[in-house]
Amino acid sequence: MGVTSKLGNLGVVTTTLDTAVNWARTGAMWPLLFGLACCAIEYMATQASNYDLSRFGMELNRATPRQADLLIVSGRVTRKMAPVVRQLYDQMAEPKWVISMGDCASCGGVYNNYAVVQGVDEIIPVDVYVAGCPPRPEQLLHGILTLHEKVRGERVADWA
Amino acid sequence: MQIPPPLDPADALQRALPAALLDTHSFRGETTLIIAREHIVAACRFMRDTPGLVYNFLSDISAVDYYPEYSRPERFGVSYHLYSMLYNRRLRLKVFVPEEEPEVDTVTGVWPGANWLEREIYDMMGITFVGHPDLRRLLMPADWDGHPHRRDYPLGYEQVQFSFNAEEIMKHKPFAKE
Numbered sequence: 001m002g003v004t005s006k007l008g009n010l011g012v013v014t015t016t017l018d019t020a021v022n023w024a025r026t027g028a029m030w031p032l033l034f035g036l037a038c039c040a041i042e043y044m045a046t047q048a049s050n051y052d053l054s055r056f057g058m059e060l061n062r063a064t065p066r067q068a069d070l071l072i073v074s075g076r077v078t079r080k081m082a083p084v085v086r087q088l089y090d091q092m093a094e095p096k097w098v099i100s101m102g103d104c105a106s107c108g109g110v111y112n113n114y115a116v117v118q119g120v121d122e123i124i125p126v127d128v129y130v131a132g133c134p135p136r137p138e139q140l141l142h143g144i145l146t147l148h149e150k151v152r153g154e155r156v157a158d159w160a
Numbered sequence: 161m162q163i164p165p166p167l168d169p170a171d172a173l174q175r176a177l178p179a180a181l182l183d184t185h186s187f188r189g190e191t192t193l194i195i196a197r198e199h200i201v202a203a204c205r206f207m208r209d210t211p212g213l214v215y216n217f218l219s220d221i222s223a224v225d226y227y228p229e230y231s232r233p234e235r236f237g238v239s240y241h242l243y244s245m246l247y248n249r250r251l252r253l254k255v256f257v258p259e260e261e262p263e264v265d266t267v268t269g270v271w272p273g274a275n276w277l278e279r280e281i282y283d284m285m286g287i288t289f290v291g292h293p294d295l296r297r298l299l300m301p302a303d304w305d306g307h308p309h310r311r312d313y314p315l316g317y318e319q320v321q322f323s324f325n326a327e328e329i330m331k332h333k334p335f336a337k338e
Contacts, residue, residue, distance in 0.1 A: 080301045114308055114316035115300075122334050 021156050025069070025095065026057075026148040032068035033061035034088065037075025039102040039134040046137035056144060065091040070147075071124075072140075076104035077117040089124045095159055097151070099143050100126045103133045166247045167212035169193065176206055192239075192252040197264060200240070200255050204270045207242055207251065215242035215251055218271040221278060223285045227259075227311040235259040236287060240267070257287055266292040284309035 035043060047053045047061070062068040065088045077085055089098065100120050103109035106129045108118035120126060127150060130143035170184045170193055180199035185192050195203045207215040219241040226232050234256035242251045257264055266289040267274045278289040279298040286307035289295060297304060306313055321329050 079304075080299075108318065112318060112320070114314070118318045119333075121336060123336050125336050 018155050022152045022154060026151050028057040029069045029097070029144075029148075029151075030060045030062050030067065031058055031070040031072050032065055032088065032092070033063045034071065035074050036077065036081065037104065039074035039105070042134045042137060043072060043074045043101065043140060046140045051137040051141060053141075053144075056141075056148070058144070065089075066093060068092055069095065070097050070099065072099045072101050073105040073120045073124075073126075074101040076109060076111050077120050077123070078115050079117060080115075082117050082123050085120065086123045097127045097147055098124055099140075099147060100129045101140060101143070102135055103131060106131065109133060163246065164211045166249070167210070169207065169213055169215075169251050172210060172213060173203060173206060176210070177202060180206075190250070190252060192254055195253050195255050197255045197257060200253065201265045201267055201270065203253060204240065204242075204267045207253070208270060213244065214246040215244045217243040217245055218267070218273055218277075219243050219250070221267075221274060221281060223281045223287055223309075225285060225309065225311045232256060236262060236285065238264055238281065238287065262287045263290050264288075265290050268292060283307065286310060 035041075045051065047059070053059060058070075065071075069092070071089055071092060073085065089096070098120075100106045104111060104116070105120045106126075108116055110133075112118070117123060128143045128147045130139055132139050135143070169191065170181065173181045173193065177199060180196050180203045181193060182196055183194035185194075193203075207213050220239075222239050222241070224237040224239070226235055226237065236257040236259070238255050238257055240253040242253065243249075244251070255264060262285075264287060266278055268278065268289075269291070275292070275294065276298060278292055279294070279296060281287050282289060282292075282295055283297040283299050284307055296302065300308065319325070319329055
């Protein structure tokens, strides 16, 4: 369907409910305004105009977990911070997804000691892991697009 | 205003509080006075208030654990790093604290800024500051067990996964439930 026919009478487009819902979910997946360490700096760079997350409908960082769909754990999670991260995750409304950004959030990274949780997957379920210390914005974008792929494969009936 | 000439801190303390001063040593221009544990508050107050010394600023308090084999008289050492804004010079007071009774009197009455410094040492080293107004943990969570900077505290690290043992470690890894 080209531009010219769009300008005219659109008529009716048929699709499946899954495709329509997943199109909406991937098109406006609002992340939580939340950063833990130096990965958050790369996350900010991803948001800024050079990489421009608003191309993927993610220009809005919600400052409350009630309105957020995506939790990007950007940085090492200390044992003191772990209850807070878990509470933020619990406060997010379904459907919700989690990206573990960077080595520290994924497996503890270089912080192999008593004070740091060895991977945020010990406290919350993670959908996509992004490697890197810290990951470049391209890597985070790849993680987000990987998550979009995953969401497109989901079925609405599975959430019910 | 006439500023009195600077005094030698070891001499002055020896004259005023002979029971407090146990030893002195000097290394690369840094003076350290070893103070008897029960006299640390009196020694700090003397260093702050005596004309000619006026160590009016407490830079830091730190603690050392000499475990397991130590040539020092006791297991723990607590260092008070003082600075005189008037004479632009520094001084270190040090007390040794035994393992079986890890207690020092608080110097919050001399410098209120000692409050958080002593809380950090209590948190990390488990040295109790007697008379402290609010001795809670500063860095670790309130329900934490043990004191992490003690040298007999386990590091608690995880075994590193390589290709030959990744499966085995994965079995014991605690994953979150939905």
